[in-house]
Every structure is written in structure tokens, then in C-alpha cells.
Amino acid sequence: MPLYETMPFHLETERLVLRPWAESDAAEFSALLSERGNGAPTLERARTSIGELLAATARTGIALLPVQRRGEGDFIGYCGLIIGRTTLEEPEIAYELCRRAHGRGYATEAAGAVVDAAVVTGRKRLWSTVGTWNTPSLRVLEKLGFERDRVSTEENGEVAWLTRSLP
Numbered sequence: 001m002p003l004y005e006t007m008p009f010h011l012e013t014e015r016l017v018l019r020p021w022a023e024s025d026a027a028e029f030s031a032l033l034s035e036r037g038n039g040a041p042t043l044e045r046a047r048t049s050i051g052e053l054l055a056a057t058a059r060t061g062i063a064l065l066p067v068q069r070r071g072e073g074d075f076i077g078y079c080g081l082i083i084g085r086t087t088l089e090e091p092e093i094a095y096e097l098c099r100r101a102h103g104r105g106y107a108t109e110a111a112g113a114v115v116d117a118a119v120v121t122g123r124k125r126l127w128s129t130v131g132t133w134n135t136p137s138l139r140v141l142e143k144l145g146f147e148r149d150r151v152s153t154e155e156n157g158e159v160a161w162l163t164r165s166l167p
Helices: 025-032 043-060 106-120 134-144
Strands: 016-018 064-069 077-081 093-096 125-131 147-154 157-165
Touching: 016 106, 025 043, 025 077, 064 093, 064 106, 077 106, 093 106, 093 134, 106 134, 125 134, 134 157
Parallel strands: 093 125
Antiparallel strands: 016 064, 064 077, 077 093, 125 157, 147 157
């Protein structure tokens, strides 16, 4: 099994900062997850999730990172690499932004920084899995050079599997 460099856990773009999770992110993380329409996780559950994310980062050397706007300093979502439906050798890029941050190019900007961070680890390929209904997310991935590999059907509907070779 090839060894990979640890992903950088502090990324900056023109408008955004991606950095490690802090317990103080729990309320905003819970609010973001509540936008999915399944109710809001409790603060305790959000804190537990943050602990699980930090433990996964320590174990794998890849991370899902909170995204903040540089100027405002506010939490607008997360973006990073996860094992998800794939492997540590070929992780998935994942992102989710608060509705108030949609439509401004933040997902493309954050995900572009994460792709660059993945290149530094020495990996050769990334995946992403997205509901086929999620046109904005599919557009972000297309802009970043991801190409559709296949579609699978899961209990929540059709999922597009996209891949991108690195660098």
C-alpha cells in the first residue's frame, strides 16, 4: 500500500479560509446540517461529529475542513477529502455550504484548494459522489475537471460517481 503525505489542514484562497474543526463550530455545523430538512442535530451530537471528524483526520491524514469567508470570518460550510464510498488511496472530495453562501462560487473556490491539497499528498485520483438531481454540485465538479464514471441507484435515488486524475 503506497504511503501518502498528510494533506495540508490550513488552506487559504482569495476569499476563503479552510482550517481544522474546533468545538466552537458545533452550533454553526448543526445549523448547516439542519438545512438538509431532517431537523437540527443537537449541539452535543454536532460536538461528537466534530470529534469523529478530528479522529478520522488523525487516523487517515485527510480532512473535511470548515470553510470560513476570509473577510467576514463566518462559517459557511465544509469542504475536504473523506473516504466516503471510496478508499484512502482514492478519497472523495466532499463539500456542503449554507444556503446563504450558494451561488457565489465559494464551493468551486474551496474545492479547488482541496484538489490542490490532494495533489500535494501524492495521490493519483479523486472521486466524488453526488445525487444526480444536484445540478449545482455537478457543475462545481465539472469546473474542477471531474468526469462522470457511472451512475448507481441507492435508497435516496441516483448517485453520479465522478473522478478526476491528479495532478
